[in-house]
Amino acid sequence: MPNTTNIHTYPNSTAHTVQQGPADTELKQLLITLFQQLGLFAQATNLQTDTNTGDIDTCELAGLLSKHHIGFSVVKFHKQVISQSIHPFIVVPEDAAAFLVRRRNEALETFDKASEQWRAIKLEAIPSSSHLFVIESLPTSKQNIRGFSAHLAKRTKWYRPVFWLSLLSSVTGLAVPLFTMAVYDKVIGGQAPNVLPSIALGAALALAILIASRLTRANVLASTSNRFARDLSNLTFRRLLSMPLMVLSRVGLSNHIARMRNAEKVRTLVSGPGGAGLVDLPFTLIAFITIALLSGWLVIVPIVMLMLFYLVMKAVNKFAQSASPTISTDYQNSINELAKNLLQLKTSGETDGWNTKFARQCKENCRQNFLYAKRNGLNAAIAHAMSLLTALVTVFTGIFLVLNQSISPGALIACVMLIWRITGPAQLAFSSTQKITMMKSAVQQFDRFMQASTENNELRLDTPDTFNAPAINFQHVTLRYSADTEPALSGVSATIEPGENVAIIGPNACGKTSLLLAAMGVVEAQAGYVTVNNKNLKQYDPHAFRQWAAFCPAEPDLFPGSLAENLRIAKPDASDEDLIQALHSAGGASLFSALNNDLNIDLFNRGHTLLSAVEGSYISLARALLKQSSLVILDEPIANRNPAAKAALLNTFETLKGKATVLFTSHDQDLIQQADKVIILDKGAVVYAGPIPDQSQSTASIDSEENTPHG
Numbered sequence: 074m075p076n077t078t079n080i081h082t083y084p085n086s087t088a089h090t091v092q093q094g095p096a097d098t099e100l101k102q103l104l105i106t107l108f109q110q111l112g113l114f115a116q117a118t119n120l121q122t123d124t125n126t127g128d129i130d131t132c133e134l135a136g137l138l139s140k141h142h143i144g145f146s147v148v149k150f151h152k153q154v155i156s157q158s159i160h161p162f163i164v165v166p167e168d169a170a171a172f173l174v175r176r177r178n179e180a181l182e183t184f185d186k187a188s189e190q191w192r193a194i195k196l197e198a199i200p201s202s203s204h205l206f207v208i209e210s211l212p213t214s215k216q217n218i219r220g221f222s223a224h225l226a227k228r229t230k231w232y233r234p235v236f237w238l239s240l241l242s243s244v245t246g247l248a249v250p251l252f253t254m255a256v257y258d259k260v261i262g263g264q265a266p267n268v269l270p271s272i273a274l275g276a277a278l279a280l281a282i283l284i285a286s287r288l289t290r291a292n293v294l295a296s297t298s299n300r301f302a303r304d305l306s307n308l309t310f311r312r313l314l315s316m317p318l319m320v321l322s323r324v325g326l327s328n329h330i331a332r333m334r335n336a337e338k339v340r341t342l343v344s345g346p347g348g349a350g351l352v353d354l355p356f357t358l359i360a361f362i363t364i365a366l367l368s369g370w371l372v373i374v375p376i377v378m379l380m381l382f383y384l385v386m387k388a389v390n391k392f393a394q395s396a397s398p399t400i401s402t403d404y405q406n407s408i409n410e411l412a413k414n415l416l417q418l419k420t421s422g423e424t425d426g427w428n429t430k431f432a433r434q435c436k437e438n439c440r441q442n443f444l445y446a447k448r449n450g451l452n453a454a455i456a457h458a459m460s461l462l463t464a465l466v467t468v469f470t471g472i473f474l475v476l477n478q479s480i481s482p483g484a485l486i487a488c489v490m491l492i493w494r495i496t497g498p499a500q501l502a503f504s505s506t507q508k509i510t511m512m513k514s515a516v517q518q519f520d521r522f523m524q525a526s527t528e529n530n531e532l533r534l535d536t537p538d539t540f541n542a543p544a545i546n547f548q549h550v551t552l553r554y555s556a557d558t559e560p561a562l563s564g565v566s567a568t569i570e571p572g573e574n575v576a577i578i579g580p581n582a583c584g585k586t587s588l589l590l591a592a593m594g595v596v597e598a599q600a601g602y603v604t605v606n607n608k609n610l611k612q613y614d615p616h617a618f619r620q621w622a623a624f625c626p627a628e629p630d631l632f633p634g635s636l637a638e639n640l641r642i643a644k645p646d647a648s649d650e651d652l653i654q655a656l657h658s659a660g661g662a663s664l665f666s667a668l669n670n671d672l673n674i675d676l677f678n679r680g681h682t683l684l685s686a687v688e689g690s691y692i693s694l695a696r697a698l699l700k701q702s703s704l705v706i707l708d709e710p711i712a713n714r715n716p717a718a719k720a721a722l723l724n725t726f727e728t729l730k731g732k733a734t735v736l737f738t739s740h741d742q743d744l745i746q747q748a749d750k751v752i753i754l755d756k757g758a759v760v761y762a763g764p765i766p767d768q769s770q771s772t773a774s775i776d777s778e779e780n781t782p783h784g
């Protein structure tokens with residue numbers, strides 16, 4: 074039974090639910106053919122030679138298209154979609170193998186695998202229950218600078234029902250005014266009470282339709298805005314993950330969270346009363362036409378009043394917006410700091426400063442919010458007053474027409490009631506101007522963000538040889554985290570042979586971690602380069618490279634979830650035995666027994682990890698070792714270990730000798746001594762690279778590390 078999986082497509086593509094069929098080799102071959110047909114020969118060869126990508130299913134197909142920066146949509150079979158397709162597309166039937174189709178003017182062709190030729194196919198041969206992977210843009214296509222609107226355009230299929238439902242509710246909304254007019258003019262004025270039941274029945278029917286159409290429209294709007302917001306969040310999240318680490322850390326986490334929230338703000342605009350008001354605004358034309366039909370030139374009064382309404386509200390909105398709260402980012406940062414530095418705060422005993430700072434921000438936050446709410450209240454009051462004024466002016470003008478017998482009293486009453494159908498949406502729409510302004514800036518931010526460079530590009534497609542231990546070469550690597558700081562690495566050159574075990578040592582802040590990060594390709598050198606197996610690191614597909622290389626950071630990084638889930642991040646298909654073995658290899662045997670030998674134990678309670686930093690580091694290291702990679706990069710793997718754990722780790726290092734290229738930083742003499750080679754750094758430069766000189770020299774370097782102040 075195939076399971077149903079949500080595919081979130083990227084870039085510039087819609088999310089759709091598609092049956093996730095079993096993985097198959099044919100789908101991979103189909104994708105290779107598609108790449109060839111699209112002229113993406115490098116991508117096709119890359120996929121063909123990529124031994125990491127075996128059989129793929131439809132979800133992985135979507136992932137691979139995204140990875141290669143191919144814009145696409147997954148849609149249900151639709152004749153119009155097929156007739157408009159520019160590029161070949163993949164058809165995924167519910168219960169048959171997928172196939173490739175292309176359009177040649179009015180005719181369709183499918184790619185025959187046996188003859189490797191295109192042959193004609195009828196539209197009817199494509200099962201109507203199929204899903205289509207429609208290619209929308211190629212990686213070399215000009216970057217879309219209006220990503221937001223392009224994405225919104227994909228939701229057009231929802232506009233039609235919203236239009237018809239709004240039209241229906243606007244037309245049926247005329248029922249009550251017209252009913253009142255009929256009662257006045259026909260029943261009271263015409264002395265014909267017998268028509269009352271049929272008028273009432275008609276009005277009741279119209280009201281029922283009005284309510285049903287409004288409810289349905291609210292659901293459609295809420296669902297569309299939710300889907301749209303979800304797509305934008307997914308796009309933002311993927312984009313964030315594909316951005317270079319240095320850009321990410323420079324911008325700061327709270328900014329990224331704000332960005333994600335921003336992208337989701339679209340939901341608030343479309344759904345809710347403000348959104349409904351905006352949608353209803355064009356349909357007020359129906360009310361205007363009805364007023365014109367009932368009362369002739371009286372319609373000019375609401376038109377003029379509405380223009381006045383607009384001008385007044387514009388001025389009032391400007392006044393209200395000038396009080397928009399701005400402190401919230403600082404306030405949010407304070408809360409983040411509280412979460413991050415809780416222990417420091419508790420133990421310092423000096424909480425007064427923090428209390429004062431937080432109280433000040435809180436007060437300022439409240440003041441700004443009060444001012445904002447006050448001005449918003451003024452905004453609402455004036456909008457209400459303008460609505461009343463419009464109705465009053467219409468009544469007074471209409472009275473003259475009634476006295477002149479130009480219109481009936483019933484018609485005047487109906488016109489006044491219709492005025493509310495105009496001023497209501499206008500009031501809602503005007504009060505949404507703040508949201509519209511907020512949205513405008515969210516759209517601009519989103520578009521700018523989607524243009525920011527990522528680590529992926531069509532030149533980074535090579536996959537590493539994962540079976541053999543690699544050679545690594547640092548060529549004059551210079552790395553600066555920001556323009557106004559000293560370089561963390563300056564002109565570092567070093568060669569590491571395949572299978573070598575290399576210790577990187579030196580005083581604090583001399584650049585050891587930076588060198589490891591450069592070898593992982595997560596920080597990019599401003600000058601010089603790193604090669605792995607004589608190939609520039611920048612040529613490798615970053616995702617494939619990091620999937621292969623095993624990295625363990627100095628600070629443990631645990632994620633909410635069980636022990637097994639934390640370990641399987643590195644290798645999702647690892648068996649329980651593999652996990653236990655990795656824990657033992659990392660020296661975490663005693664930790665595992667302290668956790669009742671239970672892989673499913675939850676490491677977090679109410680959002681806080683239950684483990685100490687050292688315990689966490691066993692798990693981090695086990696995660697890296699679980700990969701059984703031929704490239705192992707470890708940042709201080711042995712810090713603060715107990716003797717048994719240290720012995721286990723030393724043993725693991727011994728077993729890796731020759732099988733994997735190992736790069737590690739350490740302060741531990743025993744670990745350094747077992748290395749084949751050391752690289753000694755000082756102030757970001759290599760002072761020695763070669764076999765371990767002698768005991769006294771390496772001890773001296775570690776001593777100097779202890780004596781050097783950090784930073």
Ligand SMILES: Nc1ncnc2c1ncn2[C@@H]1O[C@H](COP(=O)(O)OP(=O)(O)OP(=O)(O)O)[C@@H](O)[C@H]1O
Pocket residue numbers: 322554555560561579580581582583584585586587588783784
């Ligand atoms: N993300 C960053 N942003 C800015 N500067 C950084 C960043 N990471 C490191 N640095 C700076 O780069 C220099 C080298 O740091 P690095 O962490 O590579 O040294 P290290 O030898 O590993 O230090 P330690 O032994 O303390 O772990 C330091 O001056 C440090 O302050």
